[in-house]
Amino acid sequence: MTLVIEKQFFVGHPSGKLFAKRWLPTDVDNTDLAPILLFHDSLGCVDLWRDFPQTIARATGRVVIAYDRLGFGKSxxxxxxxxxxxxxxxxSVGFASVCQHFNIKKVVCFGHSVGGGMAVACAAAYPEICNGVITESAQAFVEDRTLEGIRTAKEGFRDINQLQRLSKYHGDKAKWVLNAWTETWLSENFRNFSLNEVLPKVKCPVLAIHGDLDEYGSVLHPQIISERCSAPSTMKIIANSGHVPHREKQAEVINTVVSFLAG
Known part of the structure; x- marks a missing residue:
């Protein structure tokens, strides 16, 4: 079995420090392979990826890097x-800071949920270094289903135990993290959010993964992402999976990613 070494870092950012981890497979030649950079979801952080970064590093033989956005996790x-x-x-802020810190010259952007939108945005902004984009449960626009899922989750967080569980990963920033998700997405200022303008600027291959039972978005999202980017694209619908396929159907997600990167 491939040995994967995990190491943590603090990355300079215009408004503070970002926490990051790197997973390095040691018994494969990964020097010519673009590392995979993970973008977490609206309530996520490095630690909430759990064993996925190590597993995907071992399966692909690639370096994997994940970071907490400013305000999240240990950042x-x-x-x-x-x-x-x-x-x-x-x-232009978090992604650029991480690329500078790790001297990234080429990269595969992998984003979950809102992180999927960020992966698309980064590929559009930096086509010269982005070799591939993988979105998982990404939102391409503000869908009524998305808003209804957020309203339901917001109501659930009235239970103090839920906020305490969030605090395990975000500390005293947990309330801010929750509000940054619910209040931003439910605001009128955000209703016009869409990836439509940036998708045509994506010039690298794209893999759009989505669970067929995703409570925060229909399969319209991966369809839009795969159809409107300016590069070869693959859409993968994971059967009997909700919003977190990399946890619910990890083996299927890993196999799909390995096949995509091999191509």
């Missing part, structure tokens, strides 16, 4: 409100 706090363009601005 520095962010006290302000998220701007309505936060999905797109991540390309």
């Amino acid at each position: 520095d706090s962010f006290s302000g409100l998220l701007a309505s363009d936060f999905v797109f601005s991540e390309a």
